[in-house]
Each structure stands twice: as C-alpha cells, then as structure tokens.
Amino acid sequence: MVILVVATTSDPASIGPAAAFLAMPGWSPGPPIAEGMESFTNGDVRLLKHEHSIIAEDHLDHRWQETTGEIVSEVIFLSKHTAVSNRPALTVHPIGVPHLREDETPPQGGIPGWAAMPNPRIGPWLRLMQKVAKDQGLVPEFEITLEATHHGPVTNTPTMFVEIGTSLYLFFHFFFTSGMPSSLTAEV
Numbered sequence: 001m002v003i004l005v006v007a008t009t010s011d012p013a014s015i016g017p018a019a020a021f022l023a024m025p026g027w028s029p030g031p032p033i034a035e036g037m038e039s040f041t042n043g044d045v046r047l048l049k050h051e052h053s054i055i056a057e058d059h060l061d062h063r064w065q066e067t068t069g070e071i072v073s074e075v076i077f078l079s080k081h082t083a084v085s086n087r088p089a090l091t092v093h094p095i096g097v098p099h100l101r102e103d104e105t106p107p108q109g110g111i112p113g114w115a116a117m118p119n120p121r122i123g124p125w126l127r128l129m130q131k132v133a134k135d136q137g138l139v140p141e142f143e144i145t146l147e148a149t150h151h152g153p154v155t156n157t158p159t160m161f162v163e164i165g166t167s168l169y170l171f172f173h174f175f176f177t178s179g180m181p182s183s184l185t186a187e188v
Contacts, residue, residue, distance in 0.1 A: 001073035004064055004157075005047045008054045013080030013164040021047055033067050046070070054079050058154040074119050075159040090133060091163045092125050093147035094118035095155070115149050119160035122146065 007018035021027070022040060030039030030046060037050040046064065050057060054077055061072040077095075096115025104112050130144045147163075 002070045004072045005076045007078045014078045017078045061157040077161045089143040089165045091145045094149045096149045116155045116159040119158040
C-alpha cells in the first residue's frame with residue numbers, strides 16, 4: 001500500500017511543498033500515469049504532479065492503482081487556501097460537499113451529498129503543523145486551522161487537503177524569499 005501525495009504545477013502553494021518534498025533524499029522518478037502527469041517514489045510515498053485544477057482530478061487513487069497495481073491507502077492533496085479575510089493560514093481538511101443537495105452543482109468539484117472518508121492523519125498533521133509553525137516563528141502571523149469540508153475532488157480512499165493561504169504581500173514574502181510554509185508542509 002502507498003500514500004499518494006498530489007500537487008498541481010498551476011498552483012505555487014501546491015508545487016512549493018512538492019518541490020520541498022523532492023529536495024529531500026530518496027526520491028526517484030515514478031511510473032507514467034497520464035499525459036501531463038509526472039510521478040516520483042520514495043519508500044511507500046508516491047508524489048504525483050499534474051497541470052490541472054487540483055479539485056477537478058477525480059479518482060486519482062483509482063487511476064494510480066489501475067496504472068501501477070499499487071493500492072493507495074491514503075491521499076494528501078497540496079493546495080492553496082483562499083479566505084475572504086486574507087489572513088495567512090496553514091490548514092488541513094477532509095474533502096467532499098455533503099451539505100449540497102442532489103440538484104445543486106458543486107462550485108469546486110465533488111458530488112452533491114458526498115464526502116470522502118477523512119484521512120486519519122488530519123489530527124496528527126494539524127498538531128504537528130501547529131508545533132512546527134510555532135517553532136519556525138510563523139505564529140501568530142499564520143493561523144493554523146482545521147477547516148470544514150467544502151470541495152472535491154472525488155476519491156474512494158481516506159483523503160485530506162493540506163493548504164497554504166496568504167494575502168498577496170505575504171505570498172510573495174514567504175514563498176519567494178523564505179519558502180518557509182512550503183518547507184514546513186514538506187517537513188510535516
């Protein structure tokens with residue numbers, strides 16, 4: 001069984017942590033999955049990079065298994081966090097849109113009335129993110145939170161999103177000068 005970590009090249013808050021992962025020792029190129037997708041392996045972890053919207057790529061767990069024969073035990077999506085407050089944040093959350101009725105169209109992927117099984121690492125990741133963020137001096141500027149589920153994609157495996165979100169100024173400051181939230185996410 002393998003852990004599938006998913007990043008998109010169209011999102012700096014997704015590809016930043018993925019690049020930090022790949023900078024760690026032990027990674028090697030993985031099998032081809034589909035056009036526009038690149039994979040890497042390290043022990044029982046598989047990192048999948050693709051060019052599409054991270055919330056629109058349904059059934060990546062199933063597609064990985066069909067292509068490689070490896071059973072995916074959990075999925076972790078790396079993504080940006082967007083909030084009206086523009087407050088810098090590091091968040092984790094399960095996925096799905098169980099609050100929508102069948103006749104409603106999910107604005108950000110998923111199936112109305114559906115939610116994936118939550119990844120059991122959500123709690124431990126949240127606690128570790130809080131500790132590492134505090135140790136790295138990101139607190140109190142960054143809020144470390146557990147969000148409610150509110151978007152897709154669709155998976156059949158325990159899943160969570162790990163997100164980095166900031167105002168435009170903080171995005172440029174942290175991502176292009178220090179890279180700290182990306183390396184923190186990879187460290188966790």
